Amino acid sequence: MLLDTLGQLDPHLVGAVLLALLALDGSLLIGVVVPGDAAIVVAGSALTGPAEIAVAAVAGVIGCFLGATGGWLIGRRYGARVRHSRAGRWIGERRWARAERIATSESGGPALAAAYFLPVVNALTPILAGSLGMPYGRFIRWAVTGSVAWVTTYLVLGSLAGGFVRDNQHLMVPIAACAAILVAGLVVIVRRTRSREAAVEAAEITGPAETADR
Numbered sequence: 001m002l003l004d005t006l007g008q009l010d011p012h013l014v015g016a017v018l019l020a021l022l023a024l025d026g027s028l029l030i031g032v033v034v035p036g037d038a039a040i041v042v043a044g045s046a047l048t049g050p051a052e053i054a055v056a057a058v059a060g061v062i063g064c065f066l067g068a069t070g071g072w073l074i075g076r077r078y079g080a081r082v083r084h085s086r087a088g089r090w091i092g093e094r095r096w097a098r099a100e101r102i103a104t105s106e107s108g109g110p111a112l113a114a115a116y117f118l119p120v121v122n123a124l125t126p127i128l129a130g131s132l133g134m135p136y137g138r139f140i141r142w143a144v145t146g147s148v149a150w151v152t153t154y155l156v157l158g159s160l161a162g163g164f165v166r167d168n169q170h171l172m173v174p175i176a177a178c179a180a181i182l183v184a185g186l187v188v189i190v191r192r193t194r195s196r197e198a199a200v201e202a203a204e205i206t207g208p209a210e211t212a213d214r
């Protein structure tokens with residue numbers, strides 16, 4: 001079983017892999033393809049006990065620090081070019097705009113910290129913070145605060161989930177069926193929500209144009 005194999009891995013190895021993934025998450029936008037949330041939960045499922053979780057948490061936070069710093073430097077150096085590059089267009093303007101609202105939020109630092117709990121957006125925030133000229137000291141202080149909460153929370157959840165599954169393997173089939181139904185429902189909801197958002201955006205764009213033509 002996969003979880004049994006993961007459970008036999010050295011916690012230091014798990015931490016090293018997590019560090020690398022989270023460093024790439026915030027600097028090279030790997031988190032857009034492989035969300036950091038999933039990586040942390042999978043890492044957590046390989047851990048048992050507070051000591052192992054602590055080792056992985058320290059490694060994960062270091063990875064977040066490196067990723068946030070790298071992303072901020074890229075944003076500072078290249079600015080809007082990343083956003084308007086081919087990869088930036090593939091990510092989608094809606095996601096960039098959402099991350100920008102967080103980076104420029106009136107609530108400031110707390111919003112940056114909470115952004116770690118928003119998949120994909122958390123990978124874009126460091127670059128935007130750098131391109132918008134946010135002071136590095138202020139940015140990294142809140143980024144580290146958010147990463148500590150984010151990494152620790154998902155590692156603990158992953159560890160609890162992994163332990164539950166290992167102790168209750170006879171429930172795997174019904175749990176998998178429920179999970180599949182839940183995922184299918186979420187996919188339908190997300191698609192409908194995106195369709196509505198696209199319709200609203202199209203109406204906002206065409207509305208002013210029609211008014212101008214008149």
